[in-house]
Amino acid sequence: MTTDPDQSKHKTVVPHPAGISRDERWCLRGQRGGTIWLTGLSGTGKSTIAAALEATLIREGLDAVWLDGDNLRMALCADLGFSEANRHENVRRIGEVARLFASSGTVVIASVISPFRADRERTRQAHQSDGIPFVEVLVEAPIEILRQRDPKGLYRRSLAGELRGLTGVDAPYERPLRAEIDLRTDLCGVSDAVARLRSVAWGLARPDSAVNQTDELARGGRP
Amino acid sequence: MTTDPDQSKHKTVVPHPAGISRDERWCLRGQRGGTIWLTGLSGTGKSTIAAALEATLIREGLDAVWLDGDNLRMALCADLGFSEANRHENVRRIGEVARLFASSGTVVIASVISPFRADRERTRQAHQSDGIPFVEVLVEAPIEILRQRDPKGLYRRSLAGELRGLTGVDAPYERPLRAEIDLRTDLCGVSDAVARLRSVAWGLARPDSAVNQTDELARGGRP
Numbered sequence: 001m002t003t004d005p006d007q008s009k010h011k012t013v014v015p016h017p018a019g020i021s022r023d024e025r026w027c028l029r030g031q032r033g034g035t036i037w038l039t040g041l042s043g044t045g046k047s048t049i050a051a052a053l054e055a056t057l058i059r060e061g062l063d064a065v066w067l068d069g070d071n072l073r074m075a076l077c078a079d080l081g082f083s084e085a086n087r088h089e090n091v092r093r094i095g096e097v098a099r100l101f102a103s104s105g106t107v108v109i110a111s112v113i114s115p116f117r118a119d120r121e122r123t124r125q126a127h128q129s130d131g132i133p134f135v136e137v138l139v140e141a142p143i144e145i146l147r148q149r150d151p152k153g154l155y156r157r158s159l160a161g162e163l164r165g166l167t168g169v170d171a172p173y174e175r176p177l178r179a180e181i182d183l184r185t186d187l188c189g190v191s192d193a194v195a196r197l198r199s200v201a202w203g204l205a206r207p208d209s210a211v212n213q214t215d216e217l218a219r220g221g222r223p
Numbered sequence: 224m225t226t227d228p229d230q231s232k233h234k235t236v237v238p239h240p241a242g243i244s245r246d247e248r249w250c251l252r253g254q255r256g257g258t259i260w261l262t263g264l265s266g267t268g269k270s271t272i273a274a275a276l277e278a279t280l281i282r283e284g285l286d287a288v289w290l291d292g293d294n295l296r297m298a299l300c301a302d303l304g305f306s307e308a309n310r311h312e313n314v315r316r317i318g319e320v321a322r323l324f325a326s327s328g329t330v331v332i333a334s335v336i337s338p339f340r341a342d343r344e345r346t347r348q349a350h351q352s353d354g355i356p357f358v359e360v361l362v363e364a365p366i367e368i369l370r371q372r373d374p375k376g377l378y379r380r381s382l383a384g385e386l387r388g389l390t391g392v393d394a395p396y397e398r399p400l401r402a403e404i405d406l407r408t409d410l411c412g413v414s415d416a417v418a419r420l421r422s423v424a425w426g427l428a429r430p431d432s433a434v435n436q437t438d439e440l441a442r443g444g445r446p
Contacts, residue, residue: 012305012375012377012386013293013296013297014293014374014375015291015293015294015297016270016271016274016280016291016293016294017274018274018277018344019274019275019277019278019279019291020277020278020281020282025281028281028282028284029281029286047239048239048314051239051240051241052242054232054241054242054243055241055242055243057254058243058247058248058251059243059251061251063252063286063326063327063328065323066241067323068238068239070236070237070238070239071238071239073236074236074238075319075322075323076316076319076320076323079312082235089302093299093316096298096299096322097299097320099298100290100298100324101323101324101327102297104288104324104329105286106327106329130335151237152235153238154235163235200338207244
């Protein structure tokens with residue numbers, strides 16, 4: 001007999017089936033969903049690329065949404081700090097929201113430092129086991145470049161001893177072992193990065209679209 | 224000088240502006256976003272109505288998404304139980320996700336018991352202060368009817384002493400003071416409820432649409 005409400009969850013939560021299948025939903029919406037997940041250190045350009053990509057896709061007629069780590073820390077994840085446990089939970093929540101959007105037929109562009117490999121893998125698995133594509137994009141540049149850019153002043157403050165736990169400096173960043181795409185933002189500009197990911201997004205959303213096929217050919221056909 | 228990472232959040236989180244305004248996004252997507260929030264006791268029919276409404280809207284060409292309290296408790300809110308603090312947090316998170324979807328131009332149908340008035344009001348405020356419409360719908364039926372329906376067996380288990388903290392029985396439910404719509408599901412069927420909310424959804428998404436105007440006239444012109 002369970003009397004503690006917190007212990008009886010598995011008996012009180014009964015999932016309710018949808019009134020429409022995902023296939024029908026994606027078909028009627030005219031596009032498929034999927035998540036493009038940008039991971040990397042602060043200052044690599046994740047948010048800049050993601051914001052520009054979202055705008056580009058929407059103006060081209062795709063339904064896309066940008067989920068940004070910093071922006072969500074002021075809303076959905078406002079209760080979380082930067083302890084390791086909180087960083088795990090931050091990525092878990094953003095991954096779940098990404099899955100909800102992608103499941104509904106939206107192309108998600110997530111820009112989240114997401115320093116731990118296991119968290120990103122869990123997000124990938126949650127997508128793939130739900131039949132939703134997940135594309136991991138490593139956004140990187142040499143640390144010297146990041147220190148020069150330092151758009152938020154974090155590297156300066158870290159160097160001055162005013163900030164502890166900066167990812168890649170005195171907090172771990174686990175580089176992806178099998179990211180689908182590696183963007184070196186010291187070697188390519190924002191527009192190049194957006195062009196590369198734009199093609200990926202169209203490939204997720206409308207696998208048979210002319211836009212996608214043209215871009216595939218231009219890239220040498222790698223899916 | 225702040226050295227504890229958890230205390231330095233306000234100095235490390237820097238929001239990044241979007242590359243496209245909401246107006247342009249909504250215009251290009253051909254619809255506006257908004258949230259229809261169904262609150263009420265277990266067994267009133269919230270999920271049944273919401274699932275049918277979502278399917279109806281998508282088949283009519285609107286982009287809609289259903290966020291269900293029980294379904295999300297198995298994913299985004301899987302870490303939460305049913306303590307009062309956890310119930311607050313559950314509603315807060317679903318409200319934030321609703322706002323993200325609505326902001327992107329999707330009509331959200333949320334079905335969540337959401338027993339506390341303050342939580343629903345906070346969700347309403349978060350939407351409205353962000354320029355996003357929020358429509359609160361009270362879904363209700365007399366408790367005797369709910370005990371008869373009892374689709375999850377919760378009322379039976381509560382009566383047998385096997386379950387504590389059932390909303391409306393031995394846990395509080397604060398009835399809305401100013402819900403825009405009151406659906407008495409002992410008096411109207413699912414299709415009637417869906418028809419009523421369908422008109423609301425079209426009114427949110429495409430205020431000038433013929434569908435909406437026709438329904439407005441049929442209803443006597445009440446917005």
